[in-house]
Amino acid sequence: MSILADAVRKGCEDIILGGKKVMIITEIILSKKSQSDVLIHMNLQINSCDQNLNRCCEIIELNSQIQGQLFTILNETSREGGHYAGMETIKTRLLPWLGTSCATSGRLFETNSSLIQDSIEKEKQLRELDINQTCQLQELQEELTSTRLQLNRVQQELKTSCAQEKDALKKLDRLNDYEQQIQILRDEISILDAQKSVLRSRLARSRSPSPTSRSLSPLRLRSCSPGRARRTNASRRSGLLARFGDIYAEERLDAETLLRTYISDMEMVRRIIYIAAVESFHAAKMAYRQFKIRVRETLSLGHSGPESLEDAVLDYIVRHEDLYDVQASVNEVIRCMNINPKISFPPEIDFIVISTLIRELCRVAFSMQTLIPPLDIAFSTDGELFSETKYHRSLDSDFTAVLVAYHVWPALMENNVVVLKGEAVTKRGALCCRRSRSKSRSRSCSRNSSPLRCRHLSRSCSPSLRSGSPRR
Numbered sequence: 001m002s003i004l005a006d007a008v009r010k011g012c013e014d015i016i017l018g019g020k021k022v023m024i025i026t027e028i029i030l031s032k033k034s035q036s037d038v039l040i041h042m043n044l045q046i047n048s049c050d051q052n053l054n055r056c057c058e059i060i061e062l063n064s065q066i067q068g069q070l071f072t073i074l075n076e077t078s079r080e081g082g083h084y085a086g087m088e089t090i091k092t093r094l095l096p097w098l099g100t101s102c103a104t105s106g107r108l109f110e111t112n113s114s115l116i117q118d119s120i121e122k123e124k125q126l127r128e129l130d131i132n133q134t135c136q137l138q139e140l141q142e143e144l145t146s147t148r149l150q151l152n153r154v155q156q157e158l159k160t161s162c163a164q165e166k167d168a169l170k171k172l173d174r175l176n177d178y179e180q181q182i183q184i185l186r187d188e189i190s191i192l193d194a195q196k197s198v199l200r201s202r203l204a205r206s207r208s209p210s211p212t213s214r215s216l217s218p219l220r221l222r223s224c225s226p227g228r229a230r231r232t233n234a235s236r237r238s239g240l241l242a243r244f245g246d247i248y249a250e251e252r253l254d255a256e257t258l259l260r261t262y263i264s265d266m267e268m269v270r271r272i273i274y275i276a277a278v279e280s281f282h283a284a285k286m287a288y289r290q291f292k293i294r295v296r297e298t299l300s301l302g303h304s305g306p307e308s309l310e311d312a313v314l315d316y317i318v319r320h321e322d323l324y325d326v327q328a329s330v331n332e333v334i335r336c337m338n339i340n341p342k343i344s345f346p347p348e349i350d351f352i353v354i355s356t357l358i359r360e361l362c363r364v365a366f367s368m369q370t371l372i373p374p375l376d377i378a379f380s381t382d383g384e385l386f387s388e389t390k391y392h393r394s395l396d397s398d399f400t401a402v403l404v405a406y407h408v409w410p411a412l413m414e415n416n417v418v419v420l421k422g423e424a425v426t427k428r429g430a431l432c433c434r435r436s437r438s439k440s441r442s443r444s445c446s447r448n449s450s451p452l453r454c455r456h457l458s459r460s461c462s463p464s465l466r467s468g469s470p471r472r
Helices: 002-010 026-046 049-080 087-207 233-260 266-302 309-319 326-338 351-368 430-447 449-466
Strands: 014-017 020-023 391-393 404-409 412-414 417-420 422-426
Touching (some): 233 266, 266 326, 266 404
Antiparallel strands (some): 014 020, 404 422
16 A cells, blocks of 8 residues: 555556566546545435446446555565565554454445345335235225215115105005095995985885875975985095185185285285184074074974984085075175274275185085084184184284284184184284274274265175175
8 A cells, every 4th residue: 555655646656576567557546536536525415326326336346456456566565575575564554454444344234234124124114015005995995886886776775765655655645535435435325325215215105195295395305315414524524624724825815915906004904804704604604504494494394214303404404505505695794894893995995806715715614514513713802812722923923922913814613622723913012002993993983973884884785786696
């Protein structure tokens, strides 16, 4: 190394060893070393890992070439001194340096080996993790796919069950219709059998004349089969309840729309419709009593049979409800509305504009009297305590008020039990408002008693004069 250092310092020298000339071009070596140093200090920071390793390998190769030349020089030099020349120098300088260099290179090799081994293991772990994650991802995708398939299957089953349920409901409705038709046919058959027995009895009586057979009226000849009213009571009751609800939802709203074209006060419109419903039930009940009395008087003359007279009368009324003079009841309702102090109407318009609603209410009320027990509307007054069991509150009501300001629709009762709720408007101070309104109306009536009376009389006569339609 000293020779190499001297050669480097001197530039280029000729070394004569054993008659051989060895030339070391130190400039080339120095130029290579400087280039390698520059590459080590610069390229390690800007090059990639592979590029830096390649450069380091090149430097090691150059270093090995230089070391080979140095050991060649060392060998030739030691030969010039004989067997024992240069031993002291080798022992004191070369061997310790070689030991130190080997130990250092060994440690570096071990360190590099451990780092390489660690990197290999980490790469292996990363590959394993990647493989595991890929497998887990595939499993999750498979589970997701199976879940979607199950969800689609469940949805299809739900759709199928819904369709089956709809089909079952349709079949059930058809079955109910068939049962009703069968029941109707059975009723008709029983009626025909009863009529057949009646005809046979009449035929027997005609062969043996008696005073009783001669006094039979035409009304007795139209009598129906015994017990029909009681057998059909439930079906007629459900039908009448449905019809009463339809009148509330359809005819009532039509009448309200019609009245709003003449009256701007919504409260007055509702009062008119409610009083029309109340008066329709009163008129229909009165007509039913009179009709029942006439039928009883007629049937009592020649009644004979297993059923009682009352059942025969009820059966006849149910069979011949078309004989009810509904127009007379409509006229009576309009007459009562004309003299009612709670409602008012423009003088140029008559209450006959809502005759359709009144006619339907009268028919339903008349048919409800044939039920066992009969249906009737609840008694009510303005300013009464609001009852949750009898009425619904209107949307424009004060839900904190406890008194009824006015009624919109009557409640339907059966043996003092509410069957269908009515509708009422609750407001605070309803009783005071009612008293002040009644006082103002009484004052107006006292001031203009004769004109109002004349107008009421003219209105009460108008329906009978205008009504030219046939009785139903």
